[in-house]
Every structure is written in structure tokens, then in C-alpha cells.
Amino acid sequence: MDVEVLHHGGAVQVGSERLRLKDLLGPDRLQGGGLRIKGARLAEHSLWLALSDGTEHQVPLPPAKTTDRLATLIVRNIGQLLTMQGEGGVGLVAHAAVVCCREHVLEVVPDRDALSAVALAPGCRVVDACGGVVSPGLVDPHTHPVFGGERSVEFGLKAAGRSYLEIHKAGGGILSTVRSTRAATFDQLARSCGANLTRLLAWGVTTCEGKSGYDLTLEGELRLLEVLRTAGDCHPVDLHATLLGAHTLPPEYIDEREAYVELVAGQMVPRAAAEGLCRFCDAYCEDGAFTPEEVERIFRAAQAAGLGLRLHAEQFTDQHGTELAVALGAASADHLEAVGAAAIEALAGSRTTAVLLPGAALACRCPWPPARALLDAGVPVALGTDLNPGSSMTSSLPLMMSLACMQLGMTCEESWRAVTCVAAASLGLGDQIGRVAAGLQADLVIFDAPDYRYIPYHYADNHARVVIKRGRVVLERQRD
Numbered sequence: 382m383d384v385e386v387l388h389h390g391g392a393v394q395v396g397s398e399r400l401r402l403k404d405l406l407g408p409d410r411l412q413g414g415g416l417r418i419k420g421a422r423l424a425e426h427s428l429w430l431a432l433s434d435g436t437e438h439q440v441p442l443p444p445a446k447t448t449d450r451l452a453t454l455i456v457r458n459i460g461q462l463l464t465m466q467g468e469g470g471v472g473l474v475a476h477a478a479v480v481c482c483r484e485h486v487l488e489v490v491p492d493r494d495a496l497s498a499v500a501l502a503p504g505c506r507v508v509d510a511c512g513g514v515v516s517p518g519l520v521d522p523h524t525h526p527v528f529g530g531e532r533s534v535e536f537g538l539k540a541a542g543r544s545y546l547e548i549h550k551a552g553g554g555i556l557s558t559v560r561s562t563r564a565a566t567f568d569q570l571a572r573s574c575g576a577n578l579t580r581l582l583a584w585g586v587t588t589c590e591g592k593s594g595y596d597l598t599l600e601g602e603l604r605l606l607e608v609l610r611t612a613g614d615c616h617p618v619d620l621h622a623t624l625l626g627a628h629t630l631p632p633e634y635i636d637e638r639e640a641y642v643e644l645v646a647g648q649m650v651p652r653a654a655a656e657g658l659c660r661f662c663d664a665y666c667e668d669g670a671f672t673p674e675e676v677e678r679i680f681r682a683a684q685a686a687g688l689g690l691r692l693h694a695e696q697f698t699d700q701h702g703t704e705l706a707v708a709l710g711a712a713s714a715d716h717l718e719a720v721g722a723a724a725i726e727a728l729a730g731s732r733t734t735a736v737l738l739p740g741a742a743l744a745c746r747c748p749w750p751p752a753r754a755l756l757d758a759g760v761p762v763a764l765g766t767d768l769n770p771g772s773s774m775t776s777s778l779p780l781m782m783s784l785a786c787m788q789l790g791m792t793c794e795e796s797w798r799a800v801t802c803v804a805a806a807s808l809g810l811g812d813q814i815g816r817v818a819a820g821l822q823a824d825l826v827i828f829d830a831p832d833y834r835y836i837p838y839h840y841a842d843n844h845a846r847v848v849i850k851r852g853r854v855v856l857e858r859q860r861d
């Protein structure tokens with residue numbers, strides 16, 4: 382059988398199987414996402430790997446699926462387990478334990494049965510939650526984690542009251558990130574993307590969505606999607622990629638809008654989809670970015686190519702992008718600071734999730750998005766960090782929960798659902814992650830907290846002590 386290293390060292394092809402580094406080593410041995418595969422060959426029912434840190438590994442080829450019910454990891458002594466089961470609330474179970482078998486949850490049991498409910502596998506790990514809160518791994522449904530450079534000087538100018546034009550003249554704005562991104566090597570971008578995933582993980586995020594959008598050329602946007610793939614292959618956090626070729630008009634096309642829209646719809650979208658580089662297509666529908674008509678042209682091409690849709694809609698002005706997103710069956714309409722009543726009604730009768738980004742509203746001094754009106758109308762509401770170098774330089778999803786509770790009129794329970802089950806559903810992953818139940822992925826966060834409301838209540842503090850991804854401990858801090 383032939384063995385070939387793929388994805389810039391993120392994966393190997395073994396016969397007909399493609400295996401990512403994280404599948405081969407396990408999410409707990411990835412050393413922060415910096416390792417790459419340098420060489421690979423088959424050796425007696427196992428795979429020999431040479432890694433970028435100079436080490437060599439003999440890993441068994443993934444064993445055939447077994448149906449045994451053995452506990453490989455148990456989280457016990459949980460004060461409050463948030464299962465997110467049921468239509469509302471947090472599905473709270475007191476004094477519980479979670480029994481995991483390899484990558485999945487086997488059972489939720491009373492703590493007194495933690496060690497006896499299921500036979501223990503040799504080497505079964507028992508993690509003491511110390512009476513704290515345990516939630517599903519957090520899911521961030523809106524990030525821009527791959528970009529070159531940073532914009533702290535521009536932040537300083539904004540804070541000093543300088544105008545957009547002055548910042549633009551000083552070389553700031555989104556196009557400065559486009560320049561830095563185009564100038565960066567693949568490896569530099571993959572490393573900084575991995576560092577952003579590590580920051581998200583530190584707050585308890587185990588799955589995120591991530592967008593391209595800072596190159597704005599055909600080959601460059603495909604390169605950014607490849608960066609996202611390699612970063613995700615080599616990091617414990619699962620990354621679901623979105624093509625955002627229609628982020629802003631690139632300088633080369635300033636007088637040729639139509640030609641750029643055609644490039645995105647006619648070439649970027651079909652190639653990204655055909656090469657399996659992304660699951661979703663996004664666009665920025667805004668005054669100064671793209672019109673609803675231009676977005677529709679791109680989205681119809683994306684649908685024809687089999688991609689799901691997400692839309693930056695109504696951030697500063699009401700362009701009726703939300704109505705378009707609903708009409709095309711988009712997975713999400715994001716931002717919505719300036720959304721109108723008719724659009725809320727349209728969302729209410731649809732399967733499109735409202736993804737709210739209070740960090741961007743805070744940084745841009747926008748009105749808060751109307752979370753209460755959306756929730757009262759029956760719209761599913763998720764929260765994202767919008768991690769990006771311009772308008773929301775944060776990786777803290779719990780801070781978004783705090784803002785949601787303190788400023789957006791959301792309850793603590795709604796804020797928890799917004800970063801777990803609702804966010805997962807908006808990514809089409811509601812049957813795998815975002816809740817704690819038998820058969821779901823064993824992604825869990827242990828918070829050092831006496832109550833689930835303690836987490837949004839302590840804004841900008843980090844109480845995540847242990848993070849578990851696919852049944853393995855990937856982050857562990859000492860107790861205070």
C-alpha cells in the first residue's frame with residue numbers, strides 16, 4: 382500500500398484512507414498544534430511517522446471499530462452537569478458522572494455509580510471535577526482565525542478618536558490585513574491560525590467555524606482554506622472551514638465589481654467545493670461591501686456546488702440580507718445589529734440560526750443586536766466571538782455569554798445554549814456535539830465554579846480548568 386504525506390504535513394493517505402495527524406496521535410499529543418508529518422511509511426500493521434520536532438512514532442493503524450462498552454475516561458464528582466438536553470434550559474443534572482468510551486460518551490450516571498456502572502478499560506482515566514460545573518465543549522460558530530499581521534496601531538488611532546479616513550491613510554483597515562496575509566508564508570499563517578485555536582481552546586472551545594477572506598485572489602483564498610485545513614488537522618480543536626471570498630472588494634477590482642463577483646461565483650466557489658476545502662460559503666452583505674444581488678449570485682453558485690450558506694448581514698445598515706439568507710435556506714445569518722422587524726419574522730419561520738457577535742458590536746460601538754426580540758419570536762440564537770484582527774480581537778466565548786446576559790437581554794440559560802447546542806446545530810453538527818448524551822462526542826469542559834451562572838457572571842475571567850476533546854484531556858490547569 383502506498384503512503385503519501387498530504388495537506389502540508391497535516392495528514393497521510395494510506396491506501397484509500399486519509400488520516401489526519403490528530404486521528405493518528407490523538408488530540409492530547411499534538412503539542413499546541415505545531416507538529417507536522419515530515420515522513421511516513423507502513424511497517425507491520427502500523428504506520429511509522431517522522432514528525433517536525435525530530436521525533437519518530439510508530440502508531441497502530443486505527444483499529445477496526447469495536448462495540449465493547451469499556452470506560453476509557455470518567456469525569457466524576459460533577460456539581461452541575463449541563464447536558465443541554467430538552468427544548469429549553471441547560472438540562473441540569475446534579476451530582477453526576479460522565480462515562481466515556483474512547484471518543485464518545487457512553488453514559489451519564491449518578492456520581493455514586495461512577496466507577497461501577499461500566500467495566501473499566503485498562504488505564505481508564507478518572508478526572509475529578511471537584512464539585513464544579515461540566516458543560517459540553519463550547520462551539521464558536523463564527524471566527525476569522527487565519528490572517529497575517531495585527532492591527533494594534535490602528536486600535537490606538539481609533540481609541541484616540543481618529544477618523545476612518547485617517548486610519549485608511551495611515552495604512553490601516555481590512556486592506557492592511559490583506560497585504561500582510563498575502564505576504565505571509567503558508568507556515569506562518571498555519572502557525573498563527575493554530576495559535577488562535579489554542580486561545581479559543583483555553584476558554585473551553587472544542588469546535589469552531591473559521592473563514593478565509595483576507596487574500597481575495599483565486600489562488601490566495603484557496604491557500605487560506607488549505608491553511609485552515611492543515612491547522613485543523615494538527616490541532617485538538619475541530620475547525621470547519623468557510624469560504625469568504627466576498628469579504629470586501631480587493632484593490633485590483635475597485636472599478637470592476639462585476640468581474641470580482643464573477644471570479645468568486647464562477648471560479649473560487651466551484652474550486653473550493655470541488656477540492657473539498659470548505660463546508661460553507663459566506664459573504665459580507667453591507668454598504669461598501671457586497672449588495673444582496675451580488676451575494677445572491679455567489680450563493681446560488683455555492684448551493685450548486687453543494688456548500689452550505691452563512692451570511693454577514695445587517696451589521697451597520699439594513700440591506701435585507703437576512704431575508705435573502707432565509708429565502709436561500711442559509712444555515713446562519715450573522716451580526717444583525719441593524720436587522721428589521723420583517724427580517725426577524727422571516728427568521729422565525731425558517732431554519733436559519735441567528736449568530737450574534739456582541740464582541741464586534743462592542744468594538745465597533747454599534748447598537749446591540751436584538752437578541753430578546755429574536756428569541757421571543759422563536760429564532761434560534763447562537764453566539765460567536767467573531768475573532769478577527771479588525772473589529773473583534775478576542776477569543777473569549779464566555780465573554781460573549783457575559784455580554785449577552787448583561788447587554789443583550791439574554792438569560793444565562795439562553796447564553797449557554799447559544800455557545801453549545803444552538804451553535805452546533807447551526808454548523809450542522811447537532812447530532813454529534815453541543816450536548817452531553819450517550820453516543821455523542823466526548824467533548825467536555827470542567828469549570829471551577831459552584832454554579833453555571835457563575836461563568837457569565839464573572840465576565841472576562843477564565844474558569845475553564847480541564848478541557849476534554851474526543852475523550853482525551855487536552856488542557857489541564859492547576860486548581861487555584
Ligand SMILES: [Zn+2]
Binds near residue numbers: 693767769
Ligand atoms: Zn465576521
